Amino acid sequence: MLVFSQLLNGLQYGVLLFLLAAGLTLVFGIMSFVNLAHGALYMMGAYFAALTFKHTESLTLAFAAAVFGSILLGIVLERLAVSKLYSRDHLDHVLVTFGLVLFFNEVVQILWGTQPYFLPVPSWLDSTISIFGVTYPAYRFAIIVVGLLVAVGAHALIHRTRLGMLIRAGSVNPRMVGALGVNIKFLNALLFALGAGLAGLAGVMASPILAIQSGMGDHVLITTLVVIVIGGIGSVSGAFYAALIVGVVDTMGRAFLPLIFRGFMERDLANAAGPAVASMLIYVLMAVVLAMRPHGLFAPNRG
Template sequence: MSLTLILSQLLNGLQYGVLLFLLAAGLTLVFGIMSFVNLAHGSLYMLGAYFAATTFNLTNSFVLAVLGALVGCLVVGVILERVAVSRLYRRDHLDHVLVTFGMVLFFNEMVQILWGTQPLFLPVPSWLDSTVSILGMTYPSYRIAIIVVGLLVAVGAHWLIHKTRLGMLIRAGSVNPQMVGALGVNIKLLNALLFALGAVLAGLAGAMAGPILSVQSGMGEPVLITTLVVIVIGGIGSVSGAFYAALVVGVADTLGRAFLPTLLREFMARDLANAAGPAIASMLIYVLMAVVLAIRPQGLFVGGKK
């Protein structure tokens, strides 16, 4: 097991973690402040990938493809919030789950009608289709770009939450939304802004994931489940908690899938180890979530402030 391989897998885990953070950041705010269970968040990620692929095919520009994903998901997010989500804020969480699950089914069928059942492919932009040298090893430039974008979003989110008036209202709303509303803050507008922000971040994640994954119907559900694990571990409503938890989950899942089969070969047959390794790696993050819920249900990274 070489140092180069370990470093490469650590970078893969970091890249996966920042993608999870892009999804988790908006979703944790929607959970924490609006107390809204949005299972359709993964569908916004899927739509972001489709919008990016379509825009790229029309313009042959990756930058415009990302902008198309951001604008498209912003429009979809605003429409969803105004038409359906805003009517559910005072309803039970079970209603949230049922309605947003219906949205998942609707969007999966919609993309098959509009784009067909065959996967779409978004190529890596030519100016990032290369490798960079890191500590004596080469690593794809595009994956480095994903890490950089994720870190920039994390810095921007920290600035928004902790250094602006909107962030102050968001933090106050996550603690006592009734009091914030009583002080004259337009809670409906704040909720709409938060939902739109979450939709934009989900679209950005979909656009960035497009060149390394196939763009297809249903691609949002698996990553949504992992995102929910991230939110529970990091602490519902905490953007910084979502960031740290996303890195933990991303690195743990990636390293587990890469190295557990090798370790298990010492104790069992090769074929069995190759099959059991990824499965055990997938289970580990859920075991971690269960431990966090049992020991620190508010989340590992939630301190005195969010």
């Protein structure tokens, strides 16, 4: 029962990572733009939700504000800064977007202070459900469902629509697509806004179970980058499978490594060493994947 419960926790963490990784892999893999500010968009989505709820006490409006506020912020950033960097090298992308991370972290501290905000769980999900005899929080299960729906929607968008066809073609040969009359600048702006919206959705979905505070997107961005490297840069389906793998590996490691270490070391030392070793597992996994498949487990076919 404990193993199954932790497996569900790993899946829940994995789909949250996927919500971030899906948007980031669209921007990074398809547009070839390194967007370190993606974690800041995740943070801003959470803040948009918390502030909207504070003034309206409506969770529906809070969730809408997170998604559409992040999309609007993404459009503004793309228009003012990102669009001017597409022709520059990746180092310029890193420097500018890292500067945006520092900017947004300072802005939220200046405007809303350093005290964390919290968003309540929706009342209709503030309960537990039984899954194969295991009691599990309904809201965490809802996160899994939302992540699966986003995965299906993203796959359908990329592989079953004309827009998806243009996105895939533009990622291979943007000049040729532009020569055929497609507005590549608009397509890039749309992709960036879509990625921002998914980051905002991840932020608001995580808000009832995590503290909303400055810098909350920094650590999760690193894990998200690990996900897209393992899955294959530019592959949305790869990001989904890799996010589930990383989520389960990280959660299982943190839950069971301390128990394993207690078999041959003192309890206090095992409790300290277990989480430390668990935090390294996903990086070891990434190293193994890169050694065996340098382009990732599910790298898209560019041929």
